[in-house]
Amino acid sequence: MKKILVVDDDPQIVDLITIRLKANNYEVITSPDGNDAILMAQKEHPDLVIMDIMMPNMPGGDAVRLLMADNKTKDIPIIFLTALTANLPHEADHNGIINVDGRFFPAIPKPFKPEKLLSEIKKIVEDH
Amino acid sequence: MNDKFKIIIVEDSPTDTKLLVDILNSIGHEFNVRIAGSYRQAKEYFQDYVPDLILLDVYLPDHDGFYFLEEIHKQGYEEIPVILISAFSNTNEKLKSLELGAIDFINKPVVTEELKARIKFQIKLKKIMDDHIWASEKTNEGIKLLYKDLENKNIQLKQLDLLKDEFINNVSHELRTPLTIIQESVSIMADGLLGELNEKQIKHLKITLENIVRLDNIINDLLDISTIENRKLKLNQENVDIVDLVKKVVSNFVVLVVKKGLQIKCVVPEGKVNVFVDKERIYQVLVNLINNAYKFTEKGLIEVSVVENDNTVECSVKDTGVGISASDLPRLFSKFDQIARQAGAGAKGTGLGLSITKGIIELHDGQIKVESTVAQGTLFRIILPRPSVSKQYKNLTECLGEVKLKHNNYSVLVFNIKNPGAGNDRFLDELKELIDKQIHRKSDQTIRDNGSVFVILPDTKKDDALVVLNRIRQTINDMNWDKSYNDFKGFIDKIVSFPEDVHTEAELTNLLKIYKEAI
Secondary structure: OOEEEEEOOOHHHHHHHHHHHHHOOOEEEEEOOHHHHHHHHHHHOOOEEEEOOOOOOOOHHHHHHHHHHOOOOOOOOEEEEEOOOOOOOOOOOOOEEEEEOOEEEEEEEOOOOHHHHHHHHHHHHHHO | OOOOEEEEEEOOOHHHHHHHHHHHHHHOOOEEEEEEOOHHHHHHHOOOOOOOEEEEEOEOOOOEHHHHHHHHHHOOOOOOOEEEEEOOOOHHHHHHHHHOOOOEEEEOOOOHHHHHHHHHHHHHHHHHHHHHHHHHHHHHHHHHHHHHHHHHHHHHHHHHHHHHHHHHHHHHHHHHHHHHHHHHHHHHHHOOOOOOOOHHHHHHHHHHHHHHHHHHHHHHHHHHHHHHHOOOOOOOEEEEEHHHHHHHHHHHHHHHHHHOOOEEEEEOOOOOOEEEEEHHHHHHHHHHHHHHHHHOOOOOEEEEEEEEOOOEEEEEEEEOOOOOOOOOHHHOOOOOOOOOOOOOOOOOOOOOHHHHHHHHHHHOOOEEEEEEEOOOEEEEEEEEEOOOHHHHHHHHHHHHHHHHHHOOOEEEEEEEEOOOOOOOOHHHHHHHHHHHHHOOOOOOEEEEOOOEEEEEEEOOOHHHHHHHHHHHHHHHHHHOHHHHOOOOOOEEEEEEEEOOOOOOHHHHHHHHHHHHHOO
16 A cells, blocks of 8 residues: 655645545555654655645745655655645646756645546556 | 015116116105116126116216126026116117117106106016916925825835735635635545435535635636736746647537537647747636637637737637627726626636736737627637747847856857758757757756757856767767658757857857857
8 A cells, every 4th residue: 555645734634635545545644844744754655745835844845855855765756735826737737846956846736626636646656 | 575676777877866766766666776886886786686677877987788788698697677778879779789688778868657667567577477486386396295295105005015915915825725625625525435425415515616616716816917917927938839739728628618519619720830928828818718708608619719920820719609799898808897798607707817818918928809799709819929039039048147147157059950940840849858858957958949949058168068969969860850751951050158159148149149040
């Protein structure tokens, strides 16, 4: 079973994504902020991280930088899930992309369509 | 305002002087009178006493009156009225005095009533002038106050506007979080993840979900219009095949349109039609227009077409719907103004769609036009400029500008296609793709122009750039395009390095232009 780390400061969003992912046969672990997410990723080696951006303690972008800098975690795929969507396509049928220091990660705007999130997850974890 | 009328009498004869003073006293106005026996003395008075009128005897011991007139003009006192008093013997003398700036003359011996009338006239004139000056000074003061007031109000408005933007941004973000929770909660229920539901329950959850999407669209519209209005919307312009984009959008609408019993058709030229646009934003525009056509058409056809003109590319959306009345047309693109078109239940939007569309098109230096007949249908035409070399050079210049800020030296590789033309430009796309795969540094940039591909290599000396160029040449060779395609004639390549070859950005742009025109 593939293991997914869900990082979001809103516990209700974490709960809902957890229900959705478990129903689709994924194992789910969660973190309320970037700091905790890094520790969790180092310890649990998830197959994928779903990362919010606006979070207290450490925003998602910084957390991703730290994950990229650590050999143990640098290859873990990441999907951004964020309400900060000024530059993300809302109309287009494809997902957005966020560039963190030259590496590109898929980004899904909130509110998200569950099928969009699930297909993106499927695409990534099946590749790995 | 000083009511006393200031006079200088320039007269050497005490008798004549007394006569003049007596006449002044008989006028019944308050005067401030100084008497000068010579021109020199009169000129000295000017230092602290500028009169409202000069009564001037033409013949005095030191000079004649004409000399005095010339002098006071030279010193900038030409505004002071001068009445000459003389036993004028001939008309020439009179004309000369007028020419030199005297306003009037009185013959000697002086006729009391005549002089009184002339002086009274001067007093009246001065009063009119003073009133006028006073009034215009007051008006100026008023204008200055109003101006200052407007300036302050403008600053306040700008601050309010900033607050409004910030507010809209924050609120949009804050609205999305609860909306996400509502949407996902309802989705989870509707998908049966929390237990099985009956059909009616599912139907209502689906309605809820549809309206969550509507709410999200409204938030996006508000954000869009706010960024467009503040000219903060940044376009991500690139060469985009508009035919491909139109086909993609239309295919997304097919199911919806057919379900409503309508037809949708694409009329496009064969092959690619490139425009230099922000793909996401033009996608959004097409969705807006087709969605409008869909909403306001009950039967018939929606036709989306692309037409190439000499300097523009026109993309239009035509429907056979309810149409827009002539009186509503002018308000069509204005913000929040929803015209009274009949739409189906749930079809009402924010009224921002067309303002956003217009804003996006205008940011692309394009135009949007509409023609409509009630009960017959509507035609929206988007006219976009064709990709122009100069514009893309600007893009190149912008990229170089950024590079220059951060790096002391850089090289640019230029690949021009030997036989440019609509069909052959596809090789440039393929070349760009090849190069993108070959360059690994994130600071390297590839720019696709309508006859060339540029590769900007920061921190790269000419020798190193040559290594990169040779590698790319080899890759092109390996592709064997010349064997696969009849119309492939190859590329002409160049290296321009800074600071080895050029010293300024302008020099570089010029050089690149010359390379381009050389083919």
